[in-house]
Amino acid sequence: MSKSGGWFAVVTVLGALLLPFWAEYAGEPFVLDVIIRLMILAIAASSLNLILGYSGMVSLGHAVFIGIGAYAVGIPAYYDLNSGWLQLAAALGASGFFALLTGLICLRTRGAYFIMITLAFAQMMYFIFVSIEEYGGDDGLVIYSRSEMGPGVDLDDNNQLYFLVLFCLIAVMILIHRLTRSDFGQVIRSIKINEVRMQALGFDTFRYRLVCYVISGMICGLAGWLLGNFTGFISPEMMDWTRSGELIAMVLLGGAATVVGPLLGAGIFIGVETLLPDMTIYWHLYLGILLIIVAKFGRGGLLGWWTRWQSRSRP
Amino acid sequence: MSVELEARGISRRFGGIHAVADIDLCLEKGKIHAVIGPNGAGKTTLVGLLAGSLTADKGEIRLGQCDATLLPVHERVKLGLGRTFQITSLFGELSVFESIAIAVQGYQGHSFRFWAPANRKSALIERVHELAHDVGLDHELDAQAEALSHGKHRLLEIAMALAGFPSILLLDEPAAGLGAEETQNLIAILNRVKSDAALLLVEHDMDVVFSVADEVTVMVDGAVIATGSPDHIRNNQRAQQAYLGESGSEYA
Numbered sequence: 001m002s003k004s005g006g007w008f009a010v011v012t013v014l015g016a017l018l019l020p021f022w023a024e025y026a027g028e029p030f031v032l033d034v035i036i037r038l039m040i041l042a043i044a045a046s047s048l049n050l051i052l053g054y055s056g057m058v059s060l061g062h063a064v065f066i067g068i069g070a071y072a073v074g075i076p077a078y079y080d081l082n083s084g085w086l087q088l089a090a091a092l093g094a095s096g097f098f099a100l101l102t103g104l105i106c107l108r109t110r111g112a113y114f115i116m117i118t119l120a121f122a123q124m125m126y127f128i129f130v131s132i133e134e135y136g137g138d139d140g141l142v143i144y145s146r147s148e149m150g151p152g153v154d155l156d157d158n159n160q161l162y163f164l165v166l167f168c169l170i171a172v173m174i175l176i177h178r179l180t181r182s183d184f185g186q187v188i189r190s191i192k193i194n195e196v197r198m199q200a201l202g203f204d205t206f207r208y209r210l211v212c213y214v215i216s217g218m219i220c221g222l223a224g225w226l227l228g229n230f231t232g233f234i235s236p237e238m239m240d241w242t243r244s245g246e247l248i249a250m251v252l253l254g255g256a257a258t259v260v261g262p263l264l265g266a267g268i269f270i271g272v273e274t275l276l277p278d279m280t281i282y283w284h285l286y287l288g289i290l291l292i293i294v295a296k297f298g299r300g301g302l303l304g305w306w307t308r309w310q311s312r313s314r315p
Numbered sequence: 316m317s318v319e320l321e322a323r324g325i326s327r328r329f330g331g332i333h334a335v336a337d338i339d340l341c342l343e344k345g346k347i348h349a350v351i352g353p354n355g356a357g358k359t360t361l362v363g364l365l366a367g368s369l370t371a372d373k374g375e376i377r378l379g380q381c382d383a384t385l386l387p388v389h390e391r392v393k394l395g396l397g398r399t400f401q402i403t404s405l406f407g408e409l410s411v412f413e414s415i416a417i418a419v420q421g422y423q424g425h426s427f428r429f430w431a432p433a434n435r436k437s438a439l440i441e442r443v444h445e446l447a448h449d450v451g452l453d454h455e456l457d458a459q460a461e462a463l464s465h466g467k468h469r470l471l472e473i474a475m476a477l478a479g480f481p482s483i484l485l486l487d488e489p490a491a492g493l494g495a496e497e498t499q500n501l502i503a504i505l506n507r508v509k510s511d512a513a514l515l516l517v518e519h520d521m522d523v524v525f526s527v528a529d530e531v532t533v534m535v536d537g538a539v540i541a542t543g544s545p546d547h548i549r550n551n552q553r554a555q556q557a558y559l560g561e562s563g564s565e566y567a
């Protein structure tokens with residue numbers, strides 16, 4: 001990490017730690033909700049970045065893992081099973097299992113076929129949950145009680161939920177930082193550049209891509225677990241393909257294949273979503289235009305633009 | 316000398332084209348087996364069939380003691396097979412060091428290590444330097460692979476293919492586009508490598524072929540029309556007509 005990057009990280013983390021106290025002092029509890037949502041989306045976008053940015057696979061069904069993670073809170077809670085650890089295990093287990101099962105099929109395809117088949121699997125889950133009347137069908141399911149994590153922890157306290165989400169986000173970002181620089185990460189990046197060559201070097205590339213896909217799905221399942229707790233309401237709409245599209249937008253806007261990019265992207269997304277609806281109901285259109293501009297002119301998203309600007313001003 | 320690779324009756328069609336038709340081939344340790352033939356003769360297809368990137372319609376391939384006919388590419392690599400590509404196939408954005416390092420990593424068992432930073436182990440670093448030295452890329456380790464000259468691209472290809480101590484090495488036109496000095500360097504590398512491995516050398520440059528090959532096979536339209544020692548091929552009527560006559564008249 002560069003020196004300015006290090007300072008930036010320290011200041012950001014300090015600011016994040018102090019935010020709840022400021023929100024209380026300033027009487028702006030709504031701010032905390034916005035930032036919680038931002039951080040959860042950043043976790044989900046970071047997980048997508050593993051396959052989209054680092055492995056070069058465009059999935060249009062990634063939000064399905066958010067849905068799975070969220071239902072892993074909602075369904076147990078429906079039966080009064082409120083243990084957070086059980087729900088977390090269910091979220092990670094179910095999303096990992098779903099990633100493994102679908103990955104075995106999806107990962108045999110490439111490019112447009114991969115986009116279509118990930119979309120197909122996500123829509124399949126969408127319709128499965130729409131059809132299960134017991135869990136509310138397409139009306140969704142209200143979660144009356146947040147996960148119980150044990151003595152001393154009360155997620156109904158928004159401040160505590162905030163710190164849990166912050167902790168998860170930092171942990172995920174450190175994990176991805178280490179992962180992408182490890183032996184495994186080196187393999188994944190190299191497969192993205194030249195898969196045929198990697199096979200000729202003795203790598204079973206399918207297995208590496210599959211493991212990457214499962215890790216990515218599980219991290220997104222974690223985001224779903226947090227989102228289910230945060231919103232207290234889950235519905236199949238969470239796994240709609242437009243949600244997956246938003247995750248792609250975040251990764252590309254912030255900067256694919258960087259650790260911080262998805263966080264920035266989630267920030268931009270939340271910013272546009274929060275500020276623009278007051279001005280126009282067509283904010284999705286403006287987001288789309290922004291995305292096209294980034295895709296056309298800003299290789300590497302906001303972060304790429306920033307590093308280029310820095311290197312120009314300081315030759 | 317031990318047989319490292321044996322192919323019997325391998326064939327491969329592309330639509331109506333019989334790219335490789337019923338070819339037998341045997342590679343022995345310590346020997347360089349050259350395959351020559353005009354463009355479209357099926358040489359690259361043959362390399363693909365042996366390496367496993369193409370599947371054979373018919374025939375049998377043995378690597379050492381193992382039947383490799385149905386094995387995928389990466390498992391053939393585990394049995395000691397290495398290859399280079401006719402069209403340079405590198406990791407453009409990676410540095411030379413990283414490119415060779417990933418090749419070394421491929422040889423060191425699995426890479427499901429998720430936490431410790433890559434490219435830090437001294438054994439790996441040493442091996443990368445050794446390989447770079449072997450092909451003469453010592454001073455280019457920090458350069459980006461795609462920024463190298465064509466000649467150095469070819470050397471990097473070979474360094475990566477050598478990373479796994481292959482007992483069989485398939486080289487598809489390694490001398491293509493090399494200058495005179497680079498070609499001499501390549502010949503020296505091939506002569507050094509062959510003491511530990513069986514080599515298949517697909518090559519258009521007859522100077523290279525006749526200076527290093529222990530055995531030469533001439534392919535035309537997917538079939539072998541002559542095979543034998545370099546002297547034998549030089550004096551073979553059919554080989555001359557089919558190939559040497561047109562592009563290597565000095566040997567005719």
Ligand SMILES: Nc1ncnc2c1ncn2[C@@H]1O[C@H](COP(=O)(O)OP(=O)(O)O)[C@@H](O)[C@H]1O
Nearest residue numbers: 329332334352353354355356357358359360361
């Ligand atoms: N993937 C492919 N699809 C269709 N035809 C192919 C393919 N690869 C090679 N061929 C055809 O097979 C024949 C042999 O090609 P190739 O093995 O590249 O020859 P060489 O390497 O000797 O020049 C050619 O006629 C070529 O057009």
Ligand SMILES: [Mg+2]
Nearest residue numbers: 358359360401
């Ligand atoms: Mg060829």
